[in-house]
Amino acid sequence: MPAQIIDGKQVAADMRAELKTEVAQLREQGIIPGLGVILVGEDPASTSYVTAKEKACAEAGIYSDDNRLPADTSQADLIAKVEEMNANPKIHGILVQLPLPKHIDEDAVIGAIAPEKDVDGFTPGNVGRLVIGQECFMPCTPHGVVQLLARSGMEISGAHVVVVGRSNIVGKPIANMLLQKKPNANATVTICHTGTRDMASFTRQADILIVAAGRPNTITADMVKPGAAVIDVGVNRIPDDTKKSGFRLVGDVDFEGIKEKASLLTPVPGGVGPMTITMLMVNTVESAKRHAQ
Numbered sequence: 001m002p003a004q005i006i007d008g009k010q011v012a013a014d015m016r017a018e019l020k021t022e023v024a025q026l027r028e029q030g031i032i033p034g035l036g037v038i039l040v041g042e043d044p045a046s047t048s049y050v051t052a053k054e055k056a057c058a059e060a061g062i063y064s065d066d067n068r069l070p071a072d073t074s075q076a077d078l079i080a081k082v083e084e085m086n087a088n089p090k091i092h093g094i095l096v097q098l099p100l101p102k103h104i105d106e107d108a109v110i111g112a113i114a115p116e117k118d119v120d121g122f123t124p125g126n127v128g129r130l131v132i133g134q135e136c137f138m139p140c141t142p143h144g145v146v147q148l149l150a151r152s153g154m155e156i157s158g159a160h161v162v163v164v165g166r167s168n169i170v171g172k173p174i175a176n177m178l179l180q181k182k183p184n185a186n187a188t189v190t191i192c193h194t195g196t197r198d199m200a201s202f203t204r205q206a207d208i209l210i211v212a213a214g215r216p217n218t219i220t221a222d223m224v225k226p227g228a229a230v231i232d233v234g235v236n237r238i239p240d241d242t243k244k245s246g247f248r249l250v251g252d253v254d255f256e257g258i259k260e261k262a263s264l265l266t267p268v269p270g271g272v273g274p275m276t277i278t279m280l281m282v283n284t285v286e287s288a289k290r291h292a293q
């Protein structure tokens with residue numbers, strides 16, 4: 001039987017509707033969740049991503065403080081902007097859009113974000129709390145993956161999850177989140193990367209296979225156990241003359257082959273992608289509630 005295709009756009013729309021109701025209730029209590037956004041330079045992908053975040057915030061009733069800074073902004077000025085947002089009571093979450101221009105040390109800028117406003121979940125303190133199972137902000141893309149699995153009725157507890165990729169943004173946090181002895185977690189987790197020998201021998205054991213390698217066709221049907229859930233985090237541009245843009249987006253897995261074998265599968269686009277901004281807003285609202293307490 002072909003896999004059930006997880007409609008990330010629909011899950012994201014459902015969650016955004018729930019969030020809008022929650023924000024309306026908070027506003028009645030005088031709490032207006034606020035997100036501070038900083039974009040340095042004019043990279044087209046980053047600009048469109050930041051614009052989408054600002055639009056989504058406006059739709060949900062979240063205040064957003066948008067800052068577009070020139071590409072030659074100094075590291076000191078950028079950190080000063082972050083510190084200004086740290087001190088601003090109207091802002092509950094701070095997002096510095098990555099990547100930053102080469103003359104700026106990303107770690108220094110991310111490290112300047114107040115931990116209680118780190119809604120992207122990238123500061124070392126937040127990562128540490130995630131690893132030891134303390135309250136923290138879950139990084140947005142992995143958090144979205146967990147929501148897709150949970151809302152599709154997938155039993156995570158006891159499952160063998162194989163994660164392909166060990167980046168700080170996706171692979172490591174998703175592995176650590178699913179390892180916790182908590183609801184929507186408690187899995188046995190294996191992490192694969194370019195140093196893994198015979199990767200297929202691991203991926204074939206996965207009840208849940210999460211792929212974040214950033215390379216098309218990293219996972220083919222022969223590498224998947226029949227009935228597995230396959231979550232494709234990858235977003236890759238490949239040339240396509242039939243498109244006006246000259247390219248199309250594909251994930252990291254062979255979608256057509258795997259859909260005949262898996263039980264659950266996310267498409268690209270329209271799977272994990274729409275969840276990332278949604279989870280950023282979820283974290284911002286959560287932060288506003290914590291600040292109010």
Ligand SMILES: NC(=O)c1ccc[n+]([C@@H]2O[C@H](COP(=O)([O-])OP(=O)(O)OC[C@H]3O[C@@H](n4cnc5c(N)ncnc54)[C@H](OP(=O)(O)O)[C@@H]3O)[C@@H](O)[C@H]2O)c1
Pocket residue numbers: 141164165166167168169170171192193194195199212213214215218233234235236272273274276
């Ligand atoms: N949908 C979204 O919202 C969203 C958000 C974030 C990222 N993404 C996408 O997700 C993908 C991964 O992003 P990322 O930031 O995690 O990428 P990354 O920093 O480039 O990390 C890729 C990871 O995959 C591993 N890898 C690459 N090729 C492999 C292979 N053939 N076999 C096994 N492991 C392999 C790398 O191993 P080594 O460590 O050994 O190099 C690395 O750990 C990208 O396509 C990105 O665009 C999507």
